[in-house]
Amino acid sequence: MARAVSRLAQSEGVTPTPLANAWLLKLRESVPYHRGRNRGLSVAVAISGRKIVTYRKNRVVNDSGNIITMHGDTDYDATVEASRSEPYIALKLQLPPDLLAETLIRFVETGTQAGKTETDATFFCEPLSEALADPLLRLVESFGDPADCHVLAPLCLQEICYRILRSNAFSVLKSAIAEEDTRLVRAMRFIEAHAHRNDLSIDQIASQIAMSPSRFAHRFSALLGMSPMQYRKQIRLEKARQYLLSAQISVALAAEAAGYASTSHFNRDFNSAFGLPPRRYAETVRKLGTVRS
Structure with a gap:
């Protein structure tokens, strides 16, 4: 994953991909403060460097091997720790709303809704699992071939959405359907x-x-x-x-x-x-x- 993402994120700042809802970010200098806004269900996977995100009273550190998921129309604060020797590089996704809706509804149809828990699905950080890393890597690799990007990338997004919604963080969201x-x-x-x-x-x-x-x-x-x-x-x-x-x-x-x-x-x-x-x-x-x- 690190090799695949770093190979594409060559320039400073945002590097778009052939998919509208996937992009890469590379920063060689620290950012002491950034005010961001999230809409929908978004995912950020850090490859190197560190991003510290604060939402309400919650504070998480997204660094190599971790994944942040955010859901909803919410503001957040962030700082980035980066240098030329260790830039902040991240893969970011916004999962299509129609895919999110269809996946949530399928949980209802298959009877796999979870009971309510105390976990907040609005803002969550956890280690990147192998089950989720695999479709993320296949998604990034599909960007190098037009046919793969057209045919396989949407399938990767489906699996990514499914894996994220199966996590404990989204028990509240699934139980609300x-x-x-x-x-x-x-x-x-x-x-x-x-x-x-x-x-x-x-x-x-x-x-x-x-x-x-x-x-x-x-x-x-x-x-x-x-x-x-x-x-x-x-x-x-x-x-x-x-x-x-x-x-x-x-x-x-x-x-x-x-x-x-x-x-x-x-x-x-x-x-x-x-x-x-x-x-x-x-x-x-x-x-x-x-x-x-």
């Missing part, structure tokens, strides 16, 4: 089909699955770690990302295709989601030679 939550997948498909509409509302989405708007918004955010409108934004940005890579259109046209009226607003949202401005992101991924359309 209700039968009505199977409708959330239908809601997500409706959002995906209508993400381009500027008039799309919580009321319209909730009516499609016969839930009250307040109940729908609460269940969506509680289980998927982001609001329905945040998910719509994610869908729009992914559409723009694909246009930039496959059609090689201008940033302005990509913003318009994604439903943005303002290119500057699009640039800010894209940079926040993918770690780089749109044009630089597209140029960097094309250099990898493994663009996934």
Whole structure:
């Protein structure tokens, strides 16, 4: 894992991968303070260096051999300990919300829900197990081949999501699943089909699955770690990302295709989601030679 990730993380800062929800980070200097924000279910695996993360009163150290998982729409504080001889290098993932929803629902269907525990699934750090390290390594290795990235990477993400949700840290999340939550997948498909509409509302989405708007918004955010409108934004940005890579259109046209009226607003949202401005992101991924359309 260390060799595979270090080989890809050659430049300082964020290095995108052919997958929208996976990237690498390399820092050769310490960062005394950083304010971050998490949405959805994210994963960070440290290869070298140290990152100290504080959430509320919880403080964990993510260094070589550890994995941090975070769930929900939450702010956190972090410091990074790094040097040129031992840079901070990490693999980061944001698991797709639809994959998270479908995996949680399958736990219900197979009767593998866990009982409630005192463990908090919002913020968790533990040693990286062999069972989870294996699909993570296969995911990183798939970036080197377009066919592997297109066919095998989604399968790796499925296994990664499954392994994470099977851990004790997510017993609370699994035990919170209700039968009505199977409708959330239908809601997500409706959002995906209508993400381009500027008039799309919580009321319209909730009516499609016969839930009250307040109940729908609460269940969506509680289980998927982001609001329905945040998910719509994610869908729009992914559409723009694909246009930039496959059609090689201008940033302005990509913003318009994604439903943005303002290119500057699009640039800010894209940079926040993918770690780089749109044009630089597209140029960097094309250099990898493994663009996934």
